Amino acid sequence: MSEAHSTDLKSYIRRCALVFLAVICTTSLMIAASFANIGGWPVKVAVILAVAVVNAFLVAGFLMHLLSEKKMVYTVLAFTVFFFAGLMGLTVWATGDFPVGTIFH
Amino acid sequence: MDIPYTIKPRPDTGIYNAKVGIWLFLASEVMLFGGLFSAYVLLRVGASDGFWPHGWLNVKLGTLNTLILALSAITTLLAWAACKVGEFGKFKIFHACTLLLALSFLCVKMYEYHDKWIHYEIKLNDGTFADGHMVENDPAKDYLVIEGRIVKDESLLYDLRSQKNIPHDEIKIARADIKSKENYGPWHHTYLAIYFTLTGLHALHILGGSIVIGYLWGPGSRMYKRNPEQFTNRIEVSGLFWHFVDLVWIFLFPVLYLT
Numbered sequence: 001m002s003e004a005h006s007t008d009l010k011s012y013i014r015r016c017a018l019v020f021l022a023v024i025c026t027t028s029l030m031i032a033a034s035f036a037n038i039g040g041w042p043v044k045v046a047v048i049l050a051v052a053v054v055n056a057f058l059v060a061g062f063l064m065h066l067l068s069e070k071k072m073v074y075t076v077l078a079f080t081v082f083f084f085a086g087l088m089g090l091t092v093w094a095t096g097d098f099p100v101g102t103i104f105h
Numbered sequence: 106m107d108i109p110y111t112i113k114p115r116p117d118t119g120i121y122n123a124k125v126g127i128w129l130f131l132a133s134e135v136m137l138f139g140g141l142f143s144a145y146v147l148l149r150v151g152a153s154d155g156f157w158p159h160g161w162l163n164v165k166l167g168t169l170n171t172l173i174l175a176l177s178a179i180t181t182l183l184a185w186a187a188c189k190v191g192e193f194g195k196f197k198i199f200h201a202c203t204l205l206l207a208l209s210f211l212c213v214k215m216y217e218y219h220d221k222w223i224h225y226e227i228k229l230n231d232g233t234f235a236d237g238h239m240v241e242n243d244p245a246k247d248y249l250v251i252e253g254r255i256v257k258d259e260s261l262l263y264d265l266r267s268q269k270n271i272p273h274d275e276i277k278i279a280r281a282d283i284k285s286k287e288n289y290g291p292w293h294h295t296y297l298a299i300y301f302t303l304t305g306l307h308a309l310h311i312l313g314g315s316i317v318i319g320y321l322w323g324p325g326s327r328m329y330k331r332n333p334e335q336f337t338n339r340i341e342v343s344g345l346f347w348h349f350v351d352l353v354w355i356f357l358f359p360v361l362y363l364t
Binding site for chain 2 (some may be wrong): 008020079
């Protein structure tokens, strides 16, 4: 084991510890927001999901190395984002004309 | 026949083939879970006012599982980094930690499922509702015992967040007084149906990932001696899947436990 390699791994562990700490903070923030009195239900959901997106960014960006990936990966992701956004867009659109009484419990 | 570009990047994509493969697979997984999240949104907005549950799940256990999975994502990454710098011993330790954390996650999930399985809502002949965990249910006896409470209005069983000091008394109920009873399985409420579907599918991913990680930690790790670079790439690919599973949980936790 070379000294350089050992230093590499140590710096990696430090970086991972920071990411884990950030994940703990965002998770705590989500829980706090869910129990706090911050406007109505839509505001609360929006805040919690916004924090979840930050949490997801930390995992995808640092742990999955998405911040420094090749163009091919970004291309695949761009298609995924497009279709996922379309799916969610259609879902939100459909909530406007939901047939009344089709779901009870 | 040799599979090409298992180590060196393919000139046109810039990455090795397995990495292209895993990203395409993850893209399909996003759409799979996306469809179920879409179902969740439609079920939620379609539910009658006051009949969508709040506080049915244990936030402490959900938080514990969030931290377990986040920590396992870190150990997976460190296992890959250890392989990359040639520290095979540390790789073994980090990946063993990942496996243990994955099993811990599944154990907590099983406990949560079991808790729902023994939780009953019992409609009584006088129009009231008994709700709680089954303590004694011997078919030979003409009564059963639950640990919970009796409410007059069924809507009180839905928003647990807004109620303080919910009583948990041992209640003996004569079978003759019972109109109907149902446990908190997927059939009890659409919320539980989507909860079991989403978390069950996620747990299957954890199980599948654990099998792959277990193989790479055990018999599959022999490849490290023959071809360390290819083995490191395998660890990276399995790690990307594991991070995706963590990503899904990052959204499942707030959606099901907190909102």
